[in-house]
Amino acid sequence: MKNDLIAQNQNSTIIAQYHFTPRVSKSYQSEADLERFLLKELEAQGYERLTLKNTEELENNLKAQLERLNNIQFSQSEWEGFYKEHIANENLKVEDKTRLLQTDNESLPFCNDKGEHKNILLLNKKDPLKNHLQVLSQLSNDSGKAKNRYDVTILVNGLPLVHIELKKRGIDLKEAFNQIRRYQEESFSASHALFEFVQIFIISNGTYSKYYSNSKRDFKSLNDNYTFCISFSDSKNNKIEDLEDFTKTFLAQRTLLSILTKYCVFNTDKELLIMRPYQICASEKIIDKIKMAHSCKLYGSIQGGGYIWHSTGSGKTLTSFKTALLATQLDFIYKVLFVVDRKDLDHQTQKEYDKLEKGAANSTNDTKELKRRLESEDGKILITTIQKLSNFIKKYENSKVFNEEIVFIFDECHRSQFGAMHEAIIKKFKKYYIFGFTGTPIFTENAGKNYTTDLESKKLMLKTTQSTFGDCLHSYTILNAIKDKNVLPFKVSYLSTMQQKDQENKEEKVSRIDTEEALMHEDRIKKIVSYILETFNRHTKRQNAYTLENQRKQGFNAMFATASVDFAKKYYAEFQRQIKANPQKEPLKIGLIYSYEQNEDLDEPCKDEMSAKAFLSEAIKDYSRCFKESFSLEKFDNYYKNISQKVKDKELDLLIVVNMFLTGFDSKTLNTLYVDKNLKHHSLLQAFSRTNRILNEQKVYGNVVCFRDLEKDTNESLAMFGDENASSIVLLESFEVYFKDYCQKCEELLEHFKLENIAHLTKEEQKAFIKLFNEILKLENILSVFDEFTEERDPLPKRAKQDYQSHYLELYRDFKQTQEKESIAEDLSFEIELIKQNDIHADYIIFLLEAYRPNTESESKKENILKLVQSSPSLRDKTELIEEFLNTIDNNKNVDFKSSFIAYIKEKSQQELDSIIKEENLNADETKDYLQDAFEINFFKDQGKKIQDLLPNTNIFTKGSYAKRQEAIAKLKAFFEKFQAFLKKEEM
Template sequence: MSFDEASSEKWIIEKLQELGWTYNTPEELEDMEDNKYFLRETLLNSLRKMNSIPDSLISDAVSKLEELTPSKDGNSKFLNFLKNGINVIDEHRQIHTVRLIAQSNKYNNSFIVTNQLSIHGKSNKRPDILLFVNGIPVVIMENKNPYNAGSIDEAYNQIKGYEESIEGLFTYLQIAVINNGINGELFPLFFNEKGKDTRAKWKTSYPMESKQGSEFETLLNGVFNIDNFVKLLLNYTHIRKKGDRNEKILARYMQFRATEKILNRIHNNMDKNLKEPKKTGLIWHWQGSGKTLIMAYTAYQLRKTLPDATILIVVDRKDLDNQALSSFSDIQGLELTKDIKNTTELGDLIAYNNGNAMPGIFIVTIQKFSPENFKSIVKDSTLNNNVICLVDESHRTQYGLMAGTFRNAFPDAFVFGFTGTPIRKKSGGNIRNTFEEFCPPGEVYLDRYTMKDAQEDGFTVPIAYEYNAAIPAVKDHIINEALELDEEAEGLTENEKDLLNRKIRVIKELYKTDANVDTIARDVANHFKNEVENTNSGLKAMLVAVDREACVMYKRKLDKLLAPETSEIVMTFGHNESSDIISEYRDELQKRTGKDAKQACKEFTESFNISGNPKILIVTDMLLTGFDSPKLWVMYLAKPLFEERLLQAIGRTDRPFRDKDYGYVIDYVYLLGTLNKTLNKYEGGPSKPGIQGIVISREEIEKDFIKLLDETYAIFGNFDFSDNSHDNLNKLIKILSNPEISDRFEKNFRKLTAMLNLPRAKAYLTLHIDKYRQLAKAYGIYVNNLKLGAVNGEKVQEAYERVKKIISENFFLDVENRGNFTIDRDYLNTLGKTRDYGSALRALNTWHTEISNRRFGYPGLLDRIVDAYQKLLNAKAVNDEILQQIKSIKDTMDSIAESESTEGETKAAFREAIKISLGDVNADILNPFCDNLAVRPGIKSLLNGEKIVRKVDRAKIQKSIRYAYIKVFGAGDLEKEKTSVGVIYKNLRDTFGF
């Protein structure tokens, strides 16, 4: 596929046609009325086809569409109309629901794609591609060429610009797609502040067979085949409450894929006559991938397709129960039927309708299935085929007596497990195997999304790991004993837990001696003040203590070292605490906050995400699973944790946040060995070390930094970075002008910068900083001279600014900037003598940025600049042809400037559009043609600054061009006349954006 933007656009349209969309040129589409952004006749015809009601009611529904405002509220209401239809009232006060989309037969809808359609607003814009469903615009696509200001970031910036200039269109648009022909992303549209949109890749064509193709082709196949697209629009796009505001969410590809697999399994196995129905499945997705949302998407659709179904969301602890409850209740249109608060309510649910179970969505903890409290329900089990159980954190409690009771209560149910860390091991004589519990024979998992997948997709960041020998390390065999005992405690009675806890109390006591707690607290306070709080990034920390008493001990110590409001404990409190330390603290907490201890802990957790304080949460068990806070950066680990529990805990730090290149774990226990073993188990294999690329230990950081430095230097061959001569600079620019080299260099250098920006990293990476300095200079040259038109690209420029900040603050290096210079005749004369490659690139780069930022478009001139730039990159030298192109571009720039000074910017842009259309004509022909055309209908209003150019005006403009052409060139050659008129019309559209 060509990288040319026009051919890329053509290819996208052809691809969409293959996927079921109908292409119409802008001229073929009906004209949009003033300030209306849908194709009215197409809409009316579609609504008549779908709804058997009088036209007057359909008109009423359309009026409600027209009344929507360009705002979050208007966009939200339109999404609700799409999903549920529009209610209108007839003359008899009867309510009718007007459907906007035919859901049962998707192909009864109209699916139209068009390109370069003029949209009127504060200024006229022509988005690259628009997609209409039943005449309503729902998708906007912006395409960029990698070699022509081609970053996806620029496409994003352009979409956000459209959101302001043609905001009315965005009342209805639901999805935006940005791409450069090879890579692509999509995000839901909701009038968000620039930079706040959730951009994501789509890396599966499911359920289509996966074919070899670009990332963007996979996105098109996966999102825009008609079946998937209608599902995404109606079932996977939602408004969700977040704090005191609403946000729009769009399913990620792995969430869509997993949900569809669950739904397919349910619908394909409901027949009771099947001999071996598959009624289970394991969703093995890493933390942060949105497993709770998969459950929500599943429940939402089951309520529509199986209204009599009983959907149980089964969680394993009360804190997770609350999280799941929030995730469901906050999504508009997903009404939770009930939060099952006790065993009696659970019994009522099962016994409903003669044991067929109550329809709806219910959240229940697995603990409510304890045998001693549930004997009466076991014998009254339900055989209802419509019971669907979605089990969260299924690796933890689906093996013992409670799990057995649960299965006995619903012997004919569909049961799907959700986990990031399934278990397959023997512990204390008990076999714990998540795969056996949730997978049909021969199936390892229904769907999987790994830690590595999450990092590659940008949904999580790597975790930097550092062992801190503040206290003596415990011998491995003692820690392993603690592991076995602690793991076995899950699912046992309180008396059994007490017996086991006595055996491991010696281990825990080591981590809560006053001396050790004091040592760790001082180290935590010092590190937090110097490396976390001083960054002013809003990032926070968590201290994991060995038990609840240790939590209180740390809080007491930290209150003397940091402001008391900096840290808070989040843990459980009993009514009759046997520990004086805990009971005294509970009483103090309740007096200080004026709240019940449980409520206070809940509010501390919420405030951690939305307020300044607390900055450090002190925990022992709570929040180590299920807690999702992008602000959590550093985990101070002062408790032995192993395997799944260790992986779950450190995973709390891997959620992305601004200026957060890594999560950060400081380990006071020395768990690196078991961490590496665990990562091998889950992410590695015989030839793939689990830790590499997922968790980076401090012991490995320096080695990796040096290795990456060497690899990056190797990209440049034998280039001498110490030579600061102009000739050597020119040589460097030639090397970096190879797109393959520059791409590798940019990726490597940004990784190096991220590693250097780790807390405490500079202390042991300073020895290597001279080599980094040289690369930083090269990066500055690359950004300022070789990123054609993309110097304002957010990610590149943001990375560059961070590089300069790191270097200037720590290593006193001035990174080379573009600086001010004038590209005049002397500059070009010097270029003609020296054939300076870098100077030529700089000139073209500067011109491209300047022309791109003009009020009017200069498409012909931009094409010439890009053509010269690409030829220069390929030639690696300023040859005669390229030199002449550069001089010719300069002549055009001067001509435009002169024209602007005498005629103004509008007339100058108009004249340039005509000039490039007519080709090599002299002023005796050009001037009469421009003068004759300027006073004709359509053109005159265009030059007077009228923004709205209707279909009728476009017809006038085409007719005026033809009359002017005949007037100046005469009639006769009809084919040439038709071609010339078409070229002039296109260039005027590109210039004035109509």
């Protein structure tokens, strides 16, 4: 069998196209067979094969490799000093080690025995091929919480920078991901924590192979999620998944070293981002185009540029940022200008760039500052609006920069980059390279009536993305993005909100009625607002939380796109009216934002008494009162920035908009878009795409609810920016399809796994039960947002579902504790994240307690509470605690459950903590402070200097001292986990 790489640039990271040869099915392939193949293939590709038994031998090899890379010979004392300070320093966190590898100034200071100062490289980023690659397998690490053996590790200059976890064919790939997570918890931080230097994790079951970054774990990073694992591909977006193909491409030395040294970004949130293949390909295409155009003197023409068509939500900011950085490294490039078409995007882009690398790019407040920065030798990347750039051209027409070689990167080039300002820029600058990024290009079909004069033929031609920027250098459509699971598909509902009768007294759809008077009728507005308020928790997956605070934590939030400012005003007023009319419910936090004409016509009959400006001013006052802020219309920019952040932080439940926020705004927490607005072509897809950013495993689609019949426009838009069959992939199936499958699986569950028999299942039957219940959970997660999915229609009774879930969690606990290499757990994937979505929090326990009053039914109510607790992943281990409390109030009919429960938890936690402090001889004050911080950030860090300082001083060489300290830490962690759901910092 032969797999060829075709049309590959020797310097390209992403191959042009991979030739796949159909594979003939072979005999059974075990995990060991996969490992042997991988090692043999890497050796053939030039990797040095190592046989190391333990981490001590790993450290010795590291010394030799750093000596080779730096052309130096360490004495034993020199090495011990350097190693202890820069490599094995216990104060270095995972993010500190990543920073050492990913910052441009990656050399480390070193002073030898003679007092001479030198710089030591860990990774040669300037000349990647000078780094030395080694591969080893089955390295043992016995120093952590559990003994582990790692499948395959790739060393770069002796440091483990790539770790590969394998599973045999047929096993769920997620199990490899889960195993790496277990290693991170149990042993990667042990033995001088060399495995915390890992930058890339690779998981493969032979059939599928993916990669992802070793990002931070202290605060439950979003990247620490199986959803964010990446598939490799060629430049045509063909996935390269089989381990054999993946090894020949991704693990080729040039490719792997290029990704490690050029296509990783360590952002200011201390997260390591690895670029996806289409992002790398786009960057390389642009850089190659610049080099070619410079060489052939094609700058200043359309032949020296092009555009990138990457689906909305596929990471354009990271692509453009890395492209800009790489362009500044070309010695003939004077500046790189990132051009946006709105003032709010100027701020947003600066913020996003700052998040990737603080200070790498600079925005400008006005034209004067733009001139200063353009003419300064400092700061090679500038962010500006097209308006400021146009003003600069008019005001400073003799500036020296017009003769410099400048790269222009236009953001969202589908919008307003085709006008007079754009033409003025390309006429004035003599040596420009112009590139555009868009998720929805302007083609002839959606160009409208925008014409320009072709310079060669002198004929009128439509202004399209291609006619303005040049050829498409790389495309990655929404179809590609959804197939690769880089963005989510859409669930689109079309709801008829009014009907009219024709001459034959037959009803017709709302699409036939298109007059503003009918659409703005107050009865229709009331009906839509009432529907949104009634269904909001279901649409945003908040329905299982019993306080608004927990609803925001558990679920998502929404945006409402309205047809005009007048519509927005009417909807906002009606929301406020209906919310005030129902004071017994905790109100949703609703915001409003739009742009308005400064000199609007107040005499038009359709206008309200209050002008758009005055109405927005009052809405901003409402917002300020709600969040205890002091915003005003005069400081609109500050209001815009704040409301944008409130949406991203899930503090705002619903944002009403007209045009703003429907393009260029990204929030992973937003899952629902309500639409009462005519949309088509690129505008429709841009608006819908506000909902489909990946967040976690509970968010499986973007939910779009249309109050107008946009079905035809939706299908046309998907055909234009995907293909004519795109709707079958981009849109979810109907409710009936999922519900039928769900009913069949529930019927199978009730028939084959009767509750009374679950405890007696064999291992194989347990596996079948887990797999079936997983499928039910996934389908329920999809169905939960459909209006048709009610409790009455659910074939699985609520009580039975709780009992099945309790058994499911018990099996999960048992299998998790089984850590033998060939454990049954390795054949299983537990969908615990989907249960957590429906988690029962402490507030719900109090809610249940209020219903629990000592009477003739008290025992059944008590049993019901305990069953609910047992079916919750976070409360299951607290069953005994809650049962003890219930026993204390059996004979008290007038008890205040909330205050009693809180008092009981405080007393119980204090008793247990005092007992631990006394038993382990801990520093009382520091221990309480440490736990207060843990409860505040909702995370217990069981390693590091701070927790070691809580423990009594002991001689580390005394037998059993290490085990004694670990036992004390384990007790504190168990205490934290027991009371985590009930205690906050101020309650300790």
